[in-house]
Amino acid sequence: MTDLKRPSVRKIPTTHSIRTPLAFELVALPLAVSIRQNLKITVALLLLLLFLSALRRDRVSERLNLVPTGFLLVLAAIVFRQGPLTLAAIYVLTILVLVVTAKKVTRATAYESLLAGIALYLVANVAGWLIGIQSPAAAIRIGEFGTSSALFGIRIIFPFAISINEPAFIAGAMISAVIAIIAIHRRPRWYLWLGSIAGAVTMLGSNSRAAILVTAAVSVAFLMPRLARVAAPYVVASAMLLPFAVQVFLPIINALAEFGASSSYLARGGNSQELSGVGSRGVIWTKALDYWTAYVTDFTYRLIGYGYNGHVSSGAWLSFSNGVTYISDRRALTAHNSILQTVYDAGLIGSAILLGVTVYTIFRYSREANLLALLAVGMNIAISASVEVTLTPGFGCTAVLLLSYLAVFIPNKPDKVAPPRGPNLLGAASVSTSSH
Numbered sequence: 001m002t003d004l005k006r007p008s009v010r011k012i013p014t015t016h017s018i019r020t021p022l023a024f025e026l027v028a029l030p031l032a033v034s035i036r037q038n039l040k041i042t043v044a045l046l047l048l049l050l051f052l053s054a055l056r057r058d059r060v061s062e063r064l065n066l067v068p069t070g071f072l073l074v075l076a077a078i079v080f081r082q083g084p085l086t087l088a089a090i091y092v093l094t095i096l097v098l099v100v101t102a103k104k105v106t107r108a109t110a111y112e113s114l115l116a117g118i119a120l121y122l123v124a125n126v127a128g129w130l131i132g133i134q135s136p137a138a139a140i141r142i143g144e145f146g147t148s149s150a151l152f153g154i155r156i157i158f159p160f161a162i163s164i165n166e167p168a169f170i171a172g173a174m175i176s177a178v179i180a181i182i183a184i185h186r187r188p189r190w191y192l193w194l195g196s197i198a199g200a201v202t203m204l205g206s207n208s209r210a211a212i213l214v215t216a217a218v219s220v221a222f223l224m225p226r227l228a229r230v231a232a233p234y235v236v237a238s239a240m241l242l243p244f245a246v247q248v249f250l251p252i253i254n255a256l257a258e259f260g261a262s263s264s265y266l267a268r269g270g271n272s273q274e275l276s277g278v279g280s281r282g283v284i285w286t287k288a289l290d291y292w293t294a295y296v297t298d299f300t301y302r303l304i305g306y307g308y309n310g311h312v313s314s315g316a317w318l319s320f321s322n323g324v325t326y327i328s329d330r331r332a333l334t335a336h337n338s339i340l341q342t343v344y345d346a347g348l349i350g351s352a353i354l355l356g357v358t359v360y361t362i363f364r365y366s367r368e369a370n371l372l373a374l375l376a377v378g379m380n381i382a383i384s385a386s387v388e389v390t391l392t393p394g395f396g397c398t399a400v401l402l403l404s405y406l407a408v409f410i411p412n413k414p415d416k417v418a419p420p421r422g423p424n425l426l427g428a429a430s431v432s433t434s435s436h
Contacts, residue, residue: 026113034160046093068407083308119195128159156205168208169384171199172215176376239386243285287320310344338385
């Protein structure tokens with residue numbers, strides 16, 4: 001009898017065994033744009049990243065949808081028409097780095113690099129704090145800015161942030177993204193775990209109630225991926241418009257207030273009645289809206305706002321900063337909502353652009369089942385805009401960069417023919433094979 005040998009078959013690696021390469025300039029971008037101790041250094045770093053991106057020889061054939069990015073540039077032009085040129089340059093250079101790199105790397109690489117960049121940002125903040133680097137925002141803080149029963153005793157403004165709550169929301173984006181990756185039965189890479197640990201330290205150190213509650217809500221939602229994808233655009237739009245419809249959301253706010261008051265860490269000395277008024281934000285929102293209605297009557301200002309720091313130029317800050325004692329310069333007190341602040345900075349046109357681009361970006365990512373981690377990032381930073389000015393271009397928060405990042409690499413509308421299955425760890429439909 002003749003022995004029959006099984007023919008040899010060459011083993012072809014699956015996409016799960018292919019490591020999506022990272023783009024250095026995209027990984028470094030969130031941290032580079034967040035170094036505010038010296039804005040000239042920030043500009044120099046962005047120019048270096050732009051140069052490195054321009055040196056790439058790779059080209060990709062993926063179509064880019066730059067319409068949302070174009071609208072963001074229009075918004076920036078309105079805001080910075082009389083603002084500091086350095087901040088305007090940082091914003092434009094950030095967009096340029098993203099667009100130039102987008103022509104040379106695949107979306108899979110861009111998405112993986114975004115998460116790696118957020119992890120690097122969080123690790124750098126914790127490391128910088130440990131070695132004593134100070135945030136520029138610490139200069140206007142008086143006293144301890146509120147104590148808590150947390151591990152750190154006082155609330156920390158981390159070094160590469162311009163507000164106490166900003167890095168906590170980005171930490172929430174990292175943690176929610178990792179949970180989203182696990183929810184689709186993928187294994188997060190080691191640096192995402194490291195970023196999550198640094199994010200937890202950041203969140204505990206800043207003791208940001210809003211960031212903790214948002215992260216918890218988004219993370220739980222992403223344990224039910226299909227529901228999270230359907231609800232995402234509606235949740236984001238509602239959250240961003242919170243000051244204009246507080247009464248509508250009062251039952252939810254009261255429930256969260258009761259929960260917050262039950263924890264000494266979250267309550268920070270307040271009771272449920274104080275928290276149900278959304279803390280001091282409720283007072284700020286009411287006074288800012290009343291001032292707009294009563295005193296901003298000029299058609300031009302209503303249409304395109306006052307430009308950079310519009311709450312100061314308009315005089316609105318005088319109405320909502322009375323009694324504030326925890327900062328040395330009361331003009332630094334903002335409207336504490338990105339849409340409301342943008343109403344003063346860029347008018348109704350600018351506010352419509354910011355809301356429209358953000359909700360559309362979230363909608364596009366929600367349509368891609370394999371991009372759940374990116375949707376988690378987008379939802380956290382978008383919801384942060386409900387209680388902070390994180391998405392207002394004039395303040396140059398890192399979250400503005402993340403929104404621009406997601407807008408530049410927004411997924412294309414799916415083709416009629418479904419792409420082949422077998423995504424990588426992030427769930428991107430294609431895997432880059434270009435050299436980096």
